[in-house]
Amino acid sequence: MHIHFIAIGGSAMHNLAIALHEKGDQVTGSDDEIFEPSKTRLKVKGLLPEEFGWFPEKLTSDIDAVILGMHAKADNPELLKATELGLKIYSYPEYLFEHSKQKTRVVIGGSHGKTTITAMILHVMHYHDKEVDFMVGAQLEGFDTMVHLTEENDFILLEGDEYLSSALDRRPKFHLYQPNIALLSGIAWDHINVFPTFENYVDQFELFLDSMTNGSTLVYNEEDDILTQLALNAKKPTRKHAYSTPEHTIDDAVTYLETPEGPLPVEVFGKHNLQNIAGAKWICQHMGVDQDDFYEAINSFKGASKRLEKIAESNKAIVFKDYAHSPSKVLATTKAVKAQFSSKVVLACLELHTYSSLNSEFLKEYKEALNAADEAVVFYSPKALEIKQLEAITEEQIFEAFGRKDLKIFTNPEAFREFLKSKSYLDQVLLLMSSGNYGGLDFEEIKKWIQ
Structure with a gap:
C-alpha cells in the first residue's frame, strides 16, 4: 500500500511511519518542522521529507490511505486536498484498529502507569521470545521502534491514551481500539483543556469500558474506588480481575517483591510501580505467560524512558x-x-x-x-x-x-x-x-x- 502521513514528524507518527515502511508499505509524508530524534530516525530509513512544509500536489488518487497527526490543523492544505480527492483518511488510532481487526487487541489504559505497564508486558514477551505487534509511548531498551506491525502476529498490545485522536476526530484515542483484553490502572483528572470537569473525564473511561468487545476480559486496580465502581458496573467484559499493591519489602534501597518462590529483587520501585507489576502479570497470563515465567522476566525490567x-x-x-x-x-x-x-x-x-x-x-x-x-x-x-x-x-x-x-x-x-x-x-x-x-x-x- 501507498500510505501518506500528514505531520510525519510526531513522536508517535514517525514510529508508525517506520513500522509500516519496515512492513513493506510505500510511505511518504510531510511536516512543517521535525525535531530530534524523529528527524534522524526518519532520515536513516529514507523517509525524511526533502523539504519542510505542506505540499497538496503530493496528494494523488494513487495513495491508498492518509494518516493524519494531531499536529495537523483542520485547514491543513494537504488534508483539504486529500478530502477533495476522496482519499481514505485515518487518525493514528483508527489506522491501528484497521490493522488489528483480525488480532487479539490488548489495550492498557488509565491516567497513570500505562506506558510503564505496556513496557513491562513487552519486556516479558521479548524475554521469552514471544512475538507481538505493539504501540507504546516511550522508547524501550531492546526495541528499535515504539511501533511494530506484522500480518502474522496474533496479539497487538496498545497503550490506550485518553487524549484526542486528530484535528478531525475529537474522540479519545482509546475509544477506537475495541479491546478484547484491557487494563485500567486508575483515574486521576488530567487534560483539563479537553475535559473541563472531573465528571467529564471519568465519563471517558466509562465509554472505554462500553467500547470493549462482548465477552472481553478486564483487569483493573481495585485500590481506585471510582475505577472499581466503573469496572463492577461494566457490561461488556465478562471476566474481571482486580489487582492491588503486592506484598514487598525494602532493604538497603532495594525493593523485594514477595513471590511463591521467595523474595525477588526488582529494579523499579514505589507503590505505583509495584501495582503496575501486579497488573502486568495478569495481562501476561492472558497472553500465555505463566506466573513463574513472568517473575523470571520482570526481575530484569529497568523501566521505560523518562519514567523514574x-x-x-x-x-x-x-x-x-x-x-x-x-x-x-x-x-x-x-x-x-x-x-x-x-x-x-x-x-x-x-x-x-x-x-x-x-x-x-x-x-x-x-x-x-x-x-x-x-x-x-x-x-x-x-x-x-x-x-x-x-x-x-x-x-x-x-x-x-x-x-x-x-x-x-x-x-x-x-x-x-x-x-x-x-x-x-x-x-x-x-x-x-x-x-x-x-x-x-x-x-x-x-x-x-x-x-
Missing part, C-alpha cells in the same frame, strides 16, 4: 528524571523515591509545564503532592503561560496550592540552574519531574555537579 529513570549516580548522590507532571503522578513518584531512599535527603523539583498544571484553578489539585520530599522546588516559565494564553500565576497561588511553607519557587532558568549547582549533594537524591526541560537545563551538566 536514573540519569546519574555517584558515591554521594543519585539523580532521577521522571515524566510526572499531573498531581497524582507527582505525589506517587515523590513518595516512592522517599520510601526507597529513606536515609537520604530527597530534593524534589517539579516543572509546571502542561496546560493543566499552569491553570490557576487546577493548581489546587497539587495539594501536598511534594510533601514527602525533604526539600521541594517548583519551577515555571511565565512565557509558557503567555504561549498557552493562560492567566498569570503568582508565587502566592503556588504556595497556597501546594500547602508547603518552605517551598522554593523559580521562574528564571538560570537562577534554577545556579540553585542546583550550589547544592552539596552529600547523601542526596535529586528528583527532576517534568514533561519539559526547565527552560533548557543541561542534564549532562548535572552529572558533574554530583561527583
Whole structure:
C-alpha cells in the first residue's frame, strides 16, 4: 500500500511511519518542522521529507490511505486536498484498529502507569521470545521502534491514551481500539483543556469500558474506588480481575517483591510501580505467560524512558528524571523515591509545564503532592503561560496550592540552574519531574555537579 502521513514528524507518527515502511508499505509524508530524534530516525530509513512544509500536489488518487497527526490543523492544505480527492483518511488510532481487526487487541489504559505497564508486558514477551505487534509511548531498551506491525502476529498490545485522536476526530484515542483484553490502572483528572470537569473525564473511561468487545476480559486496580465502581458496573467484559499493591519489602534501597518462590529483587520501585507489576502479570497470563515465567522476566525490567529513570549516580548522590507532571503522578513518584531512599535527603523539583498544571484553578489539585520530599522546588516559565494564553500565576497561588511553607519557587532558568549547582549533594537524591526541560537545563551538566 501507498500510505501518506500528514505531520510525519510526531513522536508517535514517525514510529508508525517506520513500522509500516519496515512492513513493506510505500510511505511518504510531510511536516512543517521535525525535531530530534524523529528527524534522524526518519532520515536513516529514507523517509525524511526533502523539504519542510505542506505540499497538496503530493496528494494523488494513487495513495491508498492518509494518516493524519494531531499536529495537523483542520485547514491543513494537504488534508483539504486529500478530502477533495476522496482519499481514505485515518487518525493514528483508527489506522491501528484497521490493522488489528483480525488480532487479539490488548489495550492498557488509565491516567497513570500505562506506558510503564505496556513496557513491562513487552519486556516479558521479548524475554521469552514471544512475538507481538505493539504501540507504546516511550522508547524501550531492546526495541528499535515504539511501533511494530506484522500480518502474522496474533496479539497487538496498545497503550490506550485518553487524549484526542486528530484535528478531525475529537474522540479519545482509546475509544477506537475495541479491546478484547484491557487494563485500567486508575483515574486521576488530567487534560483539563479537553475535559473541563472531573465528571467529564471519568465519563471517558466509562465509554472505554462500553467500547470493549462482548465477552472481553478486564483487569483493573481495585485500590481506585471510582475505577472499581466503573469496572463492577461494566457490561461488556465478562471476566474481571482486580489487582492491588503486592506484598514487598525494602532493604538497603532495594525493593523485594514477595513471590511463591521467595523474595525477588526488582529494579523499579514505589507503590505505583509495584501495582503496575501486579497488573502486568495478569495481562501476561492472558497472553500465555505463566506466573513463574513472568517473575523470571520482570526481575530484569529497568523501566521505560523518562519514567523514574536514573540519569546519574555517584558515591554521594543519585539523580532521577521522571515524566510526572499531573498531581497524582507527582505525589506517587515523590513518595516512592522517599520510601526507597529513606536515609537520604530527597530534593524534589517539579516543572509546571502542561496546560493543566499552569491553570490557576487546577493548581489546587497539587495539594501536598511534594510533601514527602525533604526539600521541594517548583519551577515555571511565565512565557509558557503567555504561549498557552493562560492567566498569570503568582508565587502566592503556588504556595497556597501546594500547602508547603518552605517551598522554593523559580521562574528564571538560570537562577534554577545556579540553585542546583550550589547544592552539596552529600547523601542526596535529586528528583527532576517534568514533561519539559526547565527552560533548557543541561542534564549532562548535572552529572558533574554530583561527583
